[in-house]
Structures are given as structure tokens and as C-alpha cells.
Amino acid sequence: MKNFLASLLFLVSTILLSQNTVKLEGKDSPDAGIEDVAWITGHWQGEALGGITEEVWTAPLGKSMMGSFKLVVDEVVQFYELCTITEENRSLLLRIKHFDKDLKGWEEKNESIEFPLVKIEKNKVYFDGLTFEKLNEDALNIYVIxxxxxxKEVEMKFNYKSAK
Structure with missing residues (x-):
């Protein structure tokens, strides 16, 4: 019975949470420029993955934005991410590379994980499997598959507050 309830909870939570991310599914990314997502800029902190999470996004410059992510559990860095959002082919592309706490890369040297743009709404941008949602000046949610x-694919929500 315990396993059944756990499975049911997992299924229900996956269905309910999956509404915040979308897939590109063979379509072309829509036209967009880096200024369309400038509202992501900021220093954000939250709790997820069993610890404190932090993201920093720079303002647009050179048709790109640069971001970094850090997970700290029990005062120990678990991993980092280096991220970019760039204008490419009249649209936007989010790229991420992961690093251990000693900066050893997870992906191969010349590889990164890419998330093409799916659509943009007011204060919400959907990349393929990853969504940014600005709730107000002090709150940002990020949803990741x-x-x-x-x-199995599971959507996780990162709740961030401004670290001003």
C-alpha cells in the first residue's frame, strides 16, 4: 500500500507540475531578441535539491546574458552551472554546462546542454524543458525537466527570491 501511495503521489505531482514546461517538438523557435528576457537579470537565492541554490544573471550585453548557478548543501558546494542565453538565428538559445565543486566538467569539453526557445509570454519564457517565470521584482520561479x-521525466520547481 505504501508503494502504491508513493507511486500515485509521484504520478499526480508529475501531471500537476508538468504544466509549466513545454517541448519544442520539431517546430522552429520563434523570433526573439535578448531584450525580451532582460527581466531575468538579478541575483536570486532559494532552497531546492536539499540545500541552498543561487543564480546570478547579468544584464544583456553583446546579444547575450550570462548566468551562474550554485548548489550548497550543509555548507559544501555540490556543483556549479555556467549558463548563457544568446541570440542565434533570430531567436534565443539557452546553454548550460555543469561542473563539480572542483570545476571538473560534467559534459565533454566542447559540449553543452541546449534549450531552444519555445515561446515568450509576459514575464514568462519557455525554453525546451526549462521555463523562467518572474512573479514580481523580488520573486522568480524556474521550472526544469x-x-x-x-x-522518466519529472519537472522540478526552483523558487527564488531576490538576494539584494
Whole structure:
């Protein structure tokens, strides 16, 4: 019974949470410029993945934005991400590279994880499997689809507050 309830809770939460991310599914990314997502800029902190999470996004410059992510659990850095959002082919592309706490890369040297733009709404931008949503000047949510070895996909929500 315990396993059944856990499975049911997992299924229901996946269905309910999956409404915040979308897939590109063979379509072309829509036209967009970096200024369309300038509202992501800021220093954001929250709690997720069993610790404190931090993201910093720079203002647009050179048709791009640069971001960094850090996860700290029990005062120990678990991993980092370096991120960019760039204008490419009249649209936007989000790229991420992961690093251990000692800056050893997870992806191969010349590889990154890419999230093409799917659509933009007021204060919400949908990349393929990752969504930014600005609630107000002091709150930002990020929704990310995580893929597990068994190929299950689960959406995780990161609640951020401004770290001003």
C-alpha cells in the first residue's frame, strides 16, 4: 500500500507540475531578441535539491546574458552551472554546462546542454524543458525537466527570491 501511495503521489505531482514546461517538438523557435528576457537579470537565492541554490544573471550585453548557478548543501558546494542565453538565428538559445565543486566538467569539453526557445509570454519564457517565470521584482520561479536513467521525466520547481 505504501508503494502504491508513493507511486500515485509521484504520478499526480508529475501531471500537476508538468504544466509549466513545454517541448519544442520539431517546430522552429520563434523570433526573439535578448531584450525580451532582460527581466531575468538579478541575483536570486532559494532552497531546492536539499540545500541552498543561487543564480546570478547579468544584464544583456553583446546579444547575450550570462548566468551562474550554485548548489550548497550543509555548507559544501555540490556543483556549479555556467549558463548563457544568446541570440542565434533570430531567436534565443539557452546553454548550460555543469561542473563539480572542483570545476571538473560534467559534459565533454566542447559540449553543452541546449534549450531552444519555445515561446515568450509576459514575464514568462519557455525554453525546451526549462521555463523562467518572474512573479514580481523580488520573486522568480524556474521550472526544469529532469530526465532519469529509467527515462522518466519529472519537472522540478526552483523558487527564488531576490538576494539584494
Amino acid at each position: 529532469f530526465k532519469y536513467e529509467d527515462k
